[in-house]
Amino acid sequence: MFLNAVKIFRANYIFFYTGILLVFVAVFPHSRFLLSMSEFGLFAFWLAEGNFKKKINILKTHPEVLLFSSIFFLHIAGLLNTQNFSYALNDLKIKLPVFLFPIVIATSPKLSSKNIKLILLVFTLSVVLKTLYGLAGIYGLTGEYITDYQKLAGKFSHIRYALLLNIAAFSMLYYSVLSPEREKPIYKILYFSAFAWLSIFILILHSVTGWVIYLVLLFYSFFSFMLKQKNKNLKVIFISLFLLLFFYISYFLYYSVNRFYKSDKIIPENTEQLTEEGNKYVNDFSSKERENGHFVYIYICEKELKDEWNKRSNFDYDGRDRKNQLIKFTLIRYLTSKNLRKDRDGVRKLSEQDIKNIESGMTNYIFEKKYSVYSKIYELLWQYEKYSSGGNPENQSLSQRFEFLKAGKEIIKRNFWFGTGTGDVKDEFQNQYEISKSVLSEKHRLRAHNQYITFFIAFGFFGFLWFLAAYVYPVIKTKKYNSFLFMVSFITISLSMFNEDTLETQMGATLFAFFLSFFLFGTGNLKK
Numbered sequence: 001m002f003l004n005a006v007k008i009f010r011a012n013y014i015f016f017y018t019g020i021l022l023v024f025v026a027v028f029p030h031s032r033f034l035l036s037m038s039e040f041g042l043f044a045f046w047l048a049e050g051n052f053k054k055k056i057n058i059l060k061t062h063p064e065v066l067l068f069s070s071i072f073f074l075h076i077a078g079l080l081n082t083q084n085f086s087y088a089l090n091d092l093k094i095k096l097p098v099f100l101f102p103i104v105i106a107t108s109p110k111l112s113s114k115n116i117k118l119i120l121l122v123f124t125l126s127v128v129l130k131t132l133y134g135l136a137g138i139y140g141l142t143g144e145y146i147t148d149y150q151k152l153a154g155k156f157s158h159i160r161y162a163l164l165l166n167i168a169a170f171s172m173l174y175y176s177v178l179s180p181e182r183e184k185p186i187y188k189i190l191y192f193s194a195f196a197w198l199s200i201f202i203l204i205l206h207s208v209t210g211w212v213i214y215l216v217l218l219f220y221s222f223f224s225f226m227l228k229q230k231n232k233n234l235k236v237i238f239i240s241l242f243l244l245l246f247f248y249i250s251y252f253l254y255y256s257v258n259r260f261y262k263s264d265k266i267i268p269e270n271t272e273q274l275t276e277e278g279n280k281y282v283n284d285f286s287s288k289e290r291e292n293g294h295f296v297y298i299y300i301c302e303k304e305l306k307d308e309w310n311k312r313s314n315f316d317y318d319g320r321d322r323k324n325q326l327i328k329f330t331l332i333r334y335l336t337s338k339n340l341r342k343d344r345d346g347v348r349k350l351s352e353q354d355i356k357n358i359e360s361g362m363t364n365y366i367f368e369k370k371y372s373v374y375s376k377i378y379e380l381l382w383q384y385e386k387y388s389s390g391g392n393p394e395n396q397s398l399s400q401r402f403e404f405l406k407a408g409k410e411i412i413k414r415n416f417w418f419g420t421g422t423g424d425v426k427d428e429f430q431n432q433y434e435i436s437k438s439v440l441s442e443k444h445r446l447r448a449h450n451q452y453i454t455f456f457i458a459f460g461f462f463g464f465l466w467f468l469a470a471y472v473y474p475v476i477k478t479k480k481y482n483s484f485l486f487m488v489s490f491i492t493i494s495l496s497m498f499n500e501d502t503l504e505t506q507m508g509a510t511l512f513a514f515f516l517s518f519f520l521f522g523t524g525n526l527k528k
Helices: 002-011 013-027 032-049 052-061 063-081 085-106 113-138 149-153 158-178 185-205 208-228 232-261 302-312 327-337 344-348 352-359 374-388 397-414 425-435 451-478 484-499 506-521
Strands: none
Touching: 032 085, 032 506, 052 063, 052 085, 063 085, 063 451, 063 506, 085 506, 113 149, 113 158, 113 185, 149 158, 149 185, 158 185, 158 208, 158 484, 158 506, 185 208, 208 232, 208 484, 232 374, 302 327, 302 344, 327 344, 327 352, 374 397, 397 425, 397 451, 425 451, 451 484, 451 506, 484 506
16 A cells, blocks of 8 residues: 555656645745755656656757756856856856756656646645735734735745735636636636635735736736637627726826826915924925925924924934834924924824824825825835935835846946856946945845846846747747746746846745746646
8 A cells, every 4th residue: 555655656746746846835935945845855756756768858859948947057157257156156056946847847747737727726725825824914913013015925025925926816817717627616716716815915915016917917818818709799898898907007007197296386485484383494495305295395393393293102203213214204204295294283183093103114194005006106106206316215126226227237238248157246236336336235235136137247148148048939839828827927927037036046946947847848748
């Protein structure tokens, strides 16, 4: 009986291990140990299976597998042009899944559609359970209240968490609406419920990258469904829904931008100079900083502000809030957002919730709304406006990315054809920040946060072209652009690389290598 169990496991190790790996990815994405153990466990069973002659023949007849794996060898070639070998070797260790997964999955027993479905259901269930734990944190049921919703990802990057959410969500949309398989209605309802809940959670997470990917996948799903329909009436309905959604999103973005740039009109000579108590206001008409269209640096009386604030809060006026910001500036911006004057009367009009918001570092009352999309759009527009007017980008995710890209552009100019090499990317960025006398502090002097630019910097023009060929050609060769499940992963990962160095962490490299290899090479389209 034991031997039979071993035989069954050996014959289906790809099924068991991919399922285990996806559970670890969903629930313990921050654990390098669990990820490494599951990855090398998969490789060990691949070795134990043997049949290497057959595996070599598969690779010979399907060179697209080795081409995809060559993204890893591109990093090895980059050693010829590198000086920091310590960093380079660590980078190779991180990228190892990019080499292992395509070869192991392509030459292992192919999974049936039933097995693939079961694996994705287990993965989605794990993701849903993690989101429910995050929801409990919002309401303080886990021991602490989560107010920064990007922390719902825990110790994991909220951007990469959004990738998992999108892949799980649209996998469930496929099985509930698009799959040709017959299924009991109750199951389809459960799948669609999972899709709906994960959609809501993506909204709550406040990851702009996650939102953009979600919308692109949603439009892709509309087109996929319309192409499959033979009923003209259904096509008309879905085209109408698509257009309605498109125009609604366009209008919402237009409205949000207009609302942000709507501004008070200030006439200096008509501005009051004294508070109700007779104290003098400080009015800086040269500053254009605004909150909700109201100018920040007018109608300020610090004497009254300090006195009244210290009566209402245990956080000292000259101290810092929970985000380590000077609390007086948080208070001034928050009062401005509510169109209150920065004096005693303005502080008195604040509610107890407003006081708590300011203590927590909230600079605008609109950020109190838990599920508001506009508040995130407002934050990005505010960062862009401040940066474009010469403001300091420190601690601002969007503004800092402009600095990263500026540094990356200069590095590319110096190393256009052959790049900096595998191990010197980080050193080149630090060097460029020194050359440009960047205002960013040491801890925020990061790399490009754009995987395409990072590859261009590391490997130059020729290496970047090789990466694009190795990334895109296998899709064309296998014709997997016809597979909805593959395209969900491909679109998700491709878009994420515009706003993140997706492959520069073990988790990111695992996501890239596993999902693309799984749907490219593991679904029975390769001949044994």
